[in-house]
Every structure is written in C-alpha cells, then in structure tokens.
Amino acid sequence: MQTEEETTALPPKEEFSAWYNDLLWRAEIMDVRYPVKGVYVWFPFGFSIRKLTYAILRQLLDKDHQETLFPLLIPEQEFMKEAEHIKGFEEEVYWVTHGGLTELDVKLALRPTSETAIYPMYALWVRSHADLPLKLYQIVNTFRYETKHTRPLIRLREITSFKEAHTVHATWDEAAAQVEDALALYTTFYQHLCVPILISRRPEWDKFPGADYTMAVDTVMPDGKTLQIGTVHHLGDHFSRTFDITYENQNGEQQLAYQTCYGISERCIAALISMHGDDKGLILPPEVAPVQVVVVPIIVGKRRDEVLAAARTIRDQLEAAGLRVKLDEREIRPGAKYYHWEMRGVPLRVELGPRDLDNGVVTAVTRSKEKSTIPAASLIEGVQALLEQVRNTLATTGGQHLAAHLKQVETMDDLKVAIEEGVAIVHWCGDKACADRIEEETEASVLGTEVRSSLVSKTEGRCLVCGRAGTTTLIGRSY
Amino acid sequence: MQTEEETTALPPKEEFSAWYNDLLWRAEIMDVRYPVKGVYVWFPFGFSIRKLTYAILRQLLDKDHQETLFPLLIPEQEFMKEAEHIKGFEEEVYWVTHGGLTELDVKLALRPTSETAIYPMYALWVRSHADLPLKLYQIVNTFRYETKHTRPLIRLREITSFKEAHTVHATWDEAAAQVEDALALYTTFYQHLCVPILISRRPEWDKFPGADYTMAVDTVMPDGKTLQIGTVHHLGDHFSRTFDITYENQNGEQQLAYQTCYGISERCIAALISMHGDDKGLILPPEVAPVQVVVVPIIVGKRRDEVLAAARTIRDQLEAAGLRVKLDEREIRPGAKYYHWEMRGVPLRVELGPRDLDNGVVTAVTRSKEKSTIPAASLIEGVQALLEQVRNTLATTGGQHLAAHLKQVETMDDLKVAIEEGVAIVHWCGDKACADRIEEETEASVLGTEVRSSLVSKTEGRCLVCGRAGTTTLIGRSY
Numbered sequence: 001m002q003t004e005e006e007t008t009a010l011p012p013k014e015e016f017s018a019w020y021n022d023l024l025w026r027a028e029i030m031d032v033r034y035p036v037k038g039v040y041v042w043f044p045f046g047f048s049i050r051k052l053t054y055a056i057l058r059q060l061l062d063k064d065h066q067e068t069l070f071p072l073l074i075p076e077q078e079f080m081k082e083a084e085h086i087k088g089f090e091e092e093v094y095w096v097t098h099g100g101l102t103e104l105d106v107k108l109a110l111r112p113t114s115e116t117a118i119y120p121m122y123a124l125w126v127r128s129h130a131d132l133p134l135k136l137y138q139i140v141n142t143f144r145y146e147t148k149h150t151r152p153l154i155r156l157r158e159i160t161s162f163k164e165a166h167t168v169h170a171t172w173d174e175a176a177a178q179v180e181d182a183l184a185l186y187t188t189f190y191q192h193l194c195v196p197i198l199i200s201r202r203p204e205w206d207k208f209p210g211a212d213y214t215m216a217v218d219t220v221m222p223d224g225k226t227l228q229i230g231t232v233h234h235l236g237d238h239f240s241r242t243f244d245i246t247y248e249n250q251n252g253e254q255q256l257a258y259q260t261c262y263g264i265s266e267r268c269i270a271a272l273i274s275m276h277g278d279d280k281g282l283i284l285p286p287e288v289a290p291v292q293v294v295v296v297p298i299i300v301g302k303r304r305d306e307v308l309a310a311a312r313t314i315r316d317q318l319e320a321a322g323l324r325v326k327l328d329e330r331e332i333r334p335g336a337k338y339y340h341w342e343m344r345g346v347p348l349r350v351e352l353g354p355r356d357l358d359n360g361v362v363t364a365v366t367r368s369k370e371k372s373t374i375p376a377a378s379l380i381e382g383v384q385a386l387l388e389q390v391r392n393t394l395a396t397t398g399g400q401h402l403a404a405h406l407k408q409v410e411t412m413d414d415l416k417v418a419i420e421e422g423v424a425i426v427h428w429c430g431d432k433a434c435a436d437r438i439e440e441e442t443e444a445s446v447l448g449t450e451v452r453s454s455l456v457s458k459t460e461g462r463c464l465v466c467g468r469a470g471t472t473t474l475i476g477r478s479y
Numbered sequence: 480m481q482t483e484e485e486t487t488a489l490p491p492k493e494e495f496s497a498w499y500n501d502l503l504w505r506a507e508i509m510d511v512r513y514p515v516k517g518v519y520v521w522f523p524f525g526f527s528i529r530k531l532t533y534a535i536l537r538q539l540l541d542k543d544h545q546e547t548l549f550p551l552l553i554p555e556q557e558f559m560k561e562a563e564h565i566k567g568f569e570e571e572v573y574w575v576t577h578g579g580l581t582e583l584d585v586k587l588a589l590r591p592t593s594e595t596a597i598y599p600m601y602a603l604w605v606r607s608h609a610d611l612p613l614k615l616y617q618i619v620n621t622f623r624y625e626t627k628h629t630r631p632l633i634r635l636r637e638i639t640s641f642k643e644a645h646t647v648h649a650t651w652d653e654a655a656a657q658v659e660d661a662l663a664l665y666t667t668f669y670q671h672l673c674v675p676i677l678i679s680r681r682p683e684w685d686k687f688p689g690a691d692y693t694m695a696v697d698t699v700m701p702d703g704k705t706l707q708i709g710t711v712h713h714l715g716d717h718f719s720r721t722f723d724i725t726y727e728n729q730n731g732e733q734q735l736a737y738q739t740c741y742g743i744s745e746r747c748i749a750a751l752i753s754m755h756g757d758d759k760g761l762i763l764p765p766e767v768a769p770v771q772v773v774v775v776p777i778i779v780g781k782r783r784d785e786v787l788a789a790a791r792t793i794r795d796q797l798e799a800a801g802l803r804v805k806l807d808e809r810e811i812r813p814g815a816k817y818y819h820w821e822m823r824g825v826p827l828r829v830e831l832g833p834r835d836l837d838n839g840v841v842t843a844v845t846r847s848k849e850k851s852t853i854p855a856a857s858l859i860e861g862v863q864a865l866l867e868q869v870r871n872t873l874a875t876t877g878g879q880h881l882a883a884h885l886k887q888v889e890t891m892d893d894l895k896v897a898i899e900e901g902v903a904i905v906h907w908c909g910d911k912a913c914a915d916r917i918e919e920e921t922e923a924s925v926l927g928t929e930v931r932s933s934l935v936s937k938t939e940g941r942c943l944v945c946g947r948a949g950t951t952t953l954i955g956r957s958y
Contacts, residue, residue: 033603034596036552036587041600044545044615051546066523067530071637072620073515091579096589099624100570108515110575117513121520124512136523141551141620145578158550 010343012279016223020274021152027282027343029273030152038150038157045344048290050161050269054139056192056287057163057264060185065135065165070117072141073108078116082242085115088209092144110143115210115235115261118166119243126168126257128248133174137165142265153270154227154479161266168245168257175234175258179215182232182262183452186217189264190229194285194394195219195271196402197229198423198456200448200474203435208261212236216448218476219271220405224422226447226476229271232262273345275401276394282345283367285394286387293318293383294341295327296334298353311352314362314379318350321380323387342367347390348383350374366390406455412441412464419444419477425451427461427470434465438475447474489822491758495702499753500631506761506822508752509631517629517636524823527769529640529748533618535671535766536642536743539664544614544644549596551620552587558595561721567688568592571623589622594689594714594740597645598722605647605736607727612653616644632749633706633958640745647724647736654713654737658694661711661741662931665696668743669708673764673873674698674750675881676708677902677935679927679953682914687740691715695927697955698750699884703901705926705955708750711741752824754880755873761824762846764873765866772797772862773820774806775813777832790831793841793858797829800859802866821846826869827862829853845869885934891920891943898923898956904930906940906949913944917954926953 010026011018024030029046042050058067073096080086094110097103111117118136126134142162146155165182169175183199190197198218207214208231217230240246240257249255276283286292295318297311308329315327326346328337334351341349351363361373364386374382405422409415418424419442428434428446435446449471451458456472463470489505490497503509508525521529537546552575559565573589576582590596597615605613621641625634644661648654662678669676677697686693687710696709719725719736728734755762765771774797776790787808794806805825807816813830820828830842840852843865853861884901888894897903898921907913907925914925928950930937935951942949 031600031603033600034550035557035599036550036554036585039550039552041550042548044547047547048545050548066527068523068526069521069529069639071513071515071518071520071639073518073637075515078514093579094575094587095577096573097576098574100572100626102624106515108573120514121510121512124510145581147579158552160548160550 010279010281013222013277016221016274019277019279023273023277023281024152027273027345029269032152036157038146038155040152040156042160045290046269049272049284049288050266052288052290053193053269053272054161054163057189057268058139060189061137061163061165065137067138068136069138069140070114070121072111074111074117076107076109078120079109081116082210082239084238085210089113092146094143094145111140112142112144113162113261113263114138114140114142114164114166115239119239119245119259122166122168123243123245126245126247129170129250132168132170132247132257133178134168135165135178136167137163139163151479153266156266159265161269162263163265164261164263166259166261168240168259170247170249170255170257172236172258175236175260178260179232179234179262182260183215183217186230186232186262186264189268190217190219190271191395192285192287193268193272194391194398195229195268195275196398197453198226198402198406198447198474199452201450202231202448203432203446205432206446208233208235210235210238212238218423218447218474218478219275220402220422220476221271221274221479222401224405224420224477225479226423227267227271227274227479229267230262230264233260235259235261275398277345280339281343283394284345284347285391286347287391289345289347290324291326291341291344291346292324292387293326293348293350294337294346295325295350295352296337297327297329298334298351298356300354303354303357307352307354307357310357314350314352314376317379318383321384323383348386350383368393403455410461410464412438415444415464415475416442419475423447423474423476425456426464426473426475427459428473429463429466429468429470431463431466434463437465442475444475444477447476447478449473489758489760492701492756495700495753498756498758502752502756502760503631506752506824508748511631515636517625517634519631519635521639524769525748528751528763528767529745531767531769532672532748532751533640533642536668536747537618539668540616540642540644544616546617547615548617548619549593549600551590553590553596555586555588557599558588560595561689561718563717564594564689571625573622573624590619591621591623592641592742593617593619593621593643593645594718598718598724598738601645601647602722602724605724605726608649608729611647611649611726611736612657613647614644614657615646616642618642630958632745635745638744640748641742642744643740643742645738645740647719647738649726649728649734649736651715651737654715654739657739658711658713658741661739662694662696665709665711665741665743668747669696669698669750670874671764671766672747672751673870673877674708674747674754675877676932677705677881677885677926677953678931680929681710681927682911682925684911685925687712687714689714689717691717697902697926697953697957698754699881699901699955700750700753700958701880703884703899703956704958705902706746706750706753706958708746709741709743712739714738714740754877756824757847759818760822762873763824763826764870765826766870768824768826769803770805770820770823770825771803771866772805772827772829773816773825774804774829774831775816776806776808777813777830777835779833782833782836786831786833786836789836793829793831796858797862800863802862827865829862847872882934889940889943891917894923894943894954895921898954902926902953902955904935905943905952905954906938907952908942908945908947908949910942910945913942916944921954923954923956926955926957928952
C-alpha cells in the first residue's frame, strides 16, 4: 500500500528509538497516524505476524485451558468492589457515560483488565470441588488512559491483543503451582519467538493491585532497557472474598477458592521485532514469518518465460510442502525486491536465474546474507534445513544478547555504569528505602528477586545500599 | 461447570423464545447473568462453536482479502463527518467522556461500525490505481446502545464478533461487482452452516446510512420471523468524498474511489443453533461441532476394563483421523451421558459394550437417532460417512424449512395469514406509502426486492396495495 520511496535507509539499529518507529511503518506493522493519541492501526502484514504469534500462544494454552469471551463494559459498582484494585487503576480507566443522547444510570468502565468482569461470573460458575481447577483465557482489547509517553505495541491506550488467563483452585498451594505452570508456558512461548527472558518476583510495591505476589517476565531491548512482556499473579483469596467465589469441598463445607491470573499483550510483538531486526529491517523466526520464503526470478533477456515457469514450479512445490511462499514477479529490479523482503523479515530468499536452471539448482540467501546452493532435486529438504538454521541462529543470538546485557555488580558506582548497558545483578536487602535510594541515584529500579535464569546464579551477598544480608536482585531501566 | 439438574426437559421448540433462552445456558453457549443489560458472556463451549464458525468465514475471506485491525475508539470529529451516517447512529452510540478522573478534550465513540475509523486511514493508504482494489476485513467488538428488547446473539449492546469487510475500487461498477462477490461468499458461508438464506435489496429507507444501496441476507427463524444475518452495502462515493479517498489513475488524474462494506455478526450463530436444534437441544453440522463424535462405553460388570480400553482405542483412532472426539468415562448412567451430549448437539454418538466387542463392531447413533452398526475394521470410513450424512440431512431440512415458510400471496388478507407463518412473496410498486400501509395492517414490513433465491420466481404483477405494476417483494416480521 505504500508508494513512498522504498530505497532510503532505515536509521541504524543503534539509534533504537528512531529505528523502531521507522521500522513499524516501513515493514508495514503499525500505522501511527490514527487521530487518537496512543491508539494505532495494524497493517495487514503486521496483523499476520500477530496472528501467527497468537496462534502459538493459543496452541500452548489450549492443552489445558479453554478460550472464552467476557464483556468489555464493566459496571461501576463491580469495578469498585476490590479496594486495592480500584486504587491501582482509578487514574487509568476510561468511562462510558452516555448511550446515544442519554446519560447512563450506571457508568461503564472499559476493562483495563478483566478481573471485575470475570469474577462475578466465576462466583456463579464455581460450585463444587469438581469444578476446580477452572482455567479459562480470552484474547481481547483492553484500555488504559496512559498519561506517560505512548508508543506502538509498548505503551498503548487501546491494547488490542491482551491474552489474559484466569484460574480458580481449591488451595493456595495449587494456585502457586499454577503460577509455575504459567511461567513454564510463557518460557516455551518465548522460546518459539527466540526472545530471551528473565523471570523474577516483583517487589511488593510493584505487584498487581490485589495480588499476593506477582512474577514478571522481562526481556532486554536493544538499548538495554527492560520490557515487561508477561506477568503471572497469585491472587490468593483477595478476589474470591470480594466476589464470593466459593466451592463445596468433599466434606460438604463451603470454602473460599484461590485464584491466579496471567497475561501477555502485544508487547510480545514489540520484543520479537526489536530483538531480531537489523539495519535492513525485520528479521523474523520462520514460525511467525507471514512469508517464510520469497522466490525471486532473475530474468535476463530471452529466457524470461523459462525462468518464470521454473520459479512458479518452485513456489508451488514449497507451498505444497506447507510453507508460506511469495513469488515476486514484479517488473522491478532484483535489488528493489531484496530490499522490500528484507525489510519485512523474510527468513529465506530463493533466487533462480538461467545459470541456476542450467545447473539444476537454486540459490538460497538467508536474511543474514548466508548464501548457498540447493539442488533442485532436494529443494524442500534444503529449504527446511536453512529455515531451521535461521531459527537456531536467532535463538543463539537472542541468548547472547541477553548475556551481554547482564552484569553482576557490587557497588553503586558499578551499578550506575552497568544499567547504562543493560540489567544489573546486585544483592539487595528487600527494604523499600534501599530500593528508593537505588532509584534516586541511578534512575533504574528494582525489577525483582527470586530470579529464574540460567544466566543468573543465586549467591549470598550484602545489600548494595545498606550492607545487610541481601538476595540476588535484578535492577534495570524499564520501558 | 453446571451443577444444575440436567435431566429436566427443555421447553418444546414450538415455544421458540423460551426454547432459545433455555438452550443458550443448558447447551453452555451464553450466560445471560452478566450485570449489564444487553451484554452477555460466552461459555467456553459456545465460544468454540464461534471459533469454528468464524474459521470458515476467515478461510473464505483470506482467499482475496487481508485481515487487519483498527481502533475501537473514534474521535467525535471523525465520527461526525458523514451526515447521513451520524443521523443513522446518533441515538445508538456509546460515548467515552472520561479518562481516569479527567474529562477528555475530545469525546470518543465506541465504534458501532468502523467506516469512520477506517476511512481516514484509507485516505492515506490509497494513492494510485495500483493500490486498488483494496480489500480488508476485521473481526471486532462493536457497540450499539439498543433501546429495543435485547436478546443474546441477536440484539446486543456489545456485538462481540462483528466481521466487517471494507473495500475500495476504481469505479462504481467494480464496487457493484464486489457486492455480488460478497453475496456469493456469504452464500457459501451459510451453506457450510446449513442455514438457508434469502437475499434481497433493502428498500431505500432501510439501507445503511450513507450507502447507495444495501443487499441483505435473511434467514427465517423457527417462529417464522426473519433474522437479518448479513448485509452488503454499495457505498458509492459518499464516504470517499467525505474522507477524501482518491487515487491517481493511469493518466495521472486524481479520481474519487468507490467503496463497499459488508458484515456478519454473531447472529450467524443464532441462526445456526435456531435452525437445527430440537426439543433435546442443539444439533450442529459436523464442521462447526466442537465435539463431532462422543464415545460412550457401555460398562457392565466384569468386562469393564476391557470395554474401557477398547473405547480409548476407538477415541485414539478417530482423533488420529482428525476428528474432534470426546470419550465420556464419567461414572454416571449412559442415559445421562446421552442427554448431556444431545443437548450440546454432538452429531454422532459411538457406543461400545461387551456385545459390540464380541461382534467386532461399534453402535453408532446420529443426533437424530438413526442407529447403525459399524464394523470396527472400517471405523473411520463408517464414522465419516455418517457425519457426511448428518450434514446432508441438515442442509436438506434447512432448505425444506425455508420452503415451508415462504408463500406467494396476492391480497392483503392472504398476506396477514402468510406472515404469521413466515415470509410472504408479494408484488409491490416500490412506493413508501404502500409499504407503510402494509406495515400498518400486518405488523410486517418490506424486507426487500430483487430477490435472489431459487425458491422465489420473479413474475410481473400488481402491487398488493395500489394495484399499479409491482415487482416481486419479500414481506416479513423481523427480529
């Protein structure tokens, strides 16, 4: 749909913010020109990345969750039931006050998250221990009146793609086990995207309003700042008390249920494109690439028809093997085609010219410019092996990126340097006062404790600020 | 999730309204107990019918449309740009006026439909004839402040599943051809659901606000009332003038574009379940049945383990053949299981008891109680043939239902009788005054002219009211 000149360069990826903004429209992911602040439009190409990504998430969840759909509109009295929850959201909630020309009797909130929409129904649905565990999820739009600087896919007023799961359990321990299951599921999900993650337990003041505790999934962006790309909350019995979610146990007694909830938004797409892109555009893992292979015929003079026919055959063979393929037959020079598909992150380009034809081969070029020759007779195997190789390379470079942006430090001075580059691993006593001190001196904050990462070893140590006994803690600058 | 007594009967289907309301919760489609009027919750089972149904719609659209996603919130000034459009919606639009504790500078409408969200972007996206035709669609929630009686899946304040397509073309004729393509697509879609349809052109006063003309897809519900389950609008250049959607033609001149839009909401699910259900519950075409085959082991005494093991093998074989299968191992009597799965519309039940084992067969019972024996050796073929038979039966009975509810009449008296039973085919001169007269005398209204249905032959005739020359016209009572 773009008629802009396509051959000007992207800003280099080192200028991450400029690169990110430019990439979004040049790779046709999101259009930021919609006339409401903080609200963006998905281009069809971007939306197909989203579809493929969320298909993975659905597949993982569908093993033991069921998908459902609850209303967007939450009546004020339900929304206001859980005190901490209100306090956490009151400045961010959009309110519908009028229907047509009529003022509504009851104001309606646009869900910022769906606890207060879902749990009144859970109170009706959960009756007996036989109904537990209950594990449902939905993928919906949610709304936050963000006053901070908004940014496509990262900080939005309409989050278009919030996957939120809500579970109910008989005991606190079972809910805690579900937290671990959810973290395992999210770990698998991000492995599919080749996005490296750090899991940690958020400090008390940064947990979800109304939770016993919050586990968070962060990644480290190219500029060293962290992006929270998933959260898992143990809700204890806070909401079940408020919304009266009880079940009859095997002895016929009414018991309060325990709950968890966990979510991932389109930030997963922000992480995906930021982690793997380069100065030429997107780089997509094959599993989520709308186009996995582009076939470019190299047409020279007389053998045009012959080359085109062979290119179509190759396209058909690859499609028959279940691959997402595009044959680029446009009447433009090959270089312009390369530029176009590199920008859109296509993992593999297959070129076919008269010489390839004569030699019974195709020329394959990965998105990272590794060139090889595949015999036409083993086209499918050759292409699949290269796509697997692209995937493995992205997983490796993702892991290296994270390792390079993690540093263990012991002093405030070293911390100040470390957080410029990425995430610092420190020891911290757990006191808010010491966390505040870190924030004042470094403009970074405590991400979390109880870190789950093979890159972070848990050691005993002294708090960076006060010198008392401290535990391994992640410090970073967050989006 | 339900612990209600499952063995009380549904109201008979002749009492359609009571039957429909009861079926929705007993078959676990929608829960109406959400505390906002006109807004309902999808049960997971209902949501999986929706997923399968919309997967068909996506597959049909994806052949030559692209999926995308536009914002829910439309700023007041954009919404107010097209005069007829505002007039059509001003009494039905929900307005967001506050973000957190702050009053918004610009009120935001919740989309009742997305023309005014999408077309400002189309004005940016469409530049040249090479960009045309542009065919995009989205599946979103939309909102109408309905003042009429609301009803799940039929008349909602939050329409959770609006598939809306929006196309742009170089000429009026190309847009008109797209209207026909869309009608063909919708016809195919409803063939998949075994839902019979009538297509007609809505009268001028009933067309979409801002359209040149509106084609509508109706079905006839069990009570003889019609349900509009799809519309296709030729928008002419109304919106392209308003939103400045122009393209450069091959001669380098700027031209106004022509547009269409067409939509289907979750009313398609209302039609699906209403058309095929019976006094025992849902009846689902296999293609959209979340469970296509339920395997019920008939366990008697000593051979329990043997029967269960064989039932599991059957489940595994059917699943390996790509079918959606449930093995019901619950410790309740078979009759209760039959009741449970009949309510949920499972097309085929496979029973397996000791005698079946001895005979090397399974007993298969379709949802409409046709019993047969399938040799274990040809299980898959036998099951697939029966599912195909169920599908064909539903298509046939759907067609018969429509034929039985269509009647050609020539006088007002006959019309009064006919519209009690269903849709009447009359001749009408096209004048509003005559249509008003029909409406006053019968409480039915003009559905449309230019009828496309093999059941309706177009003949010349005299207007039922005034006696002037009239064309074939459908009259019905509508939901």
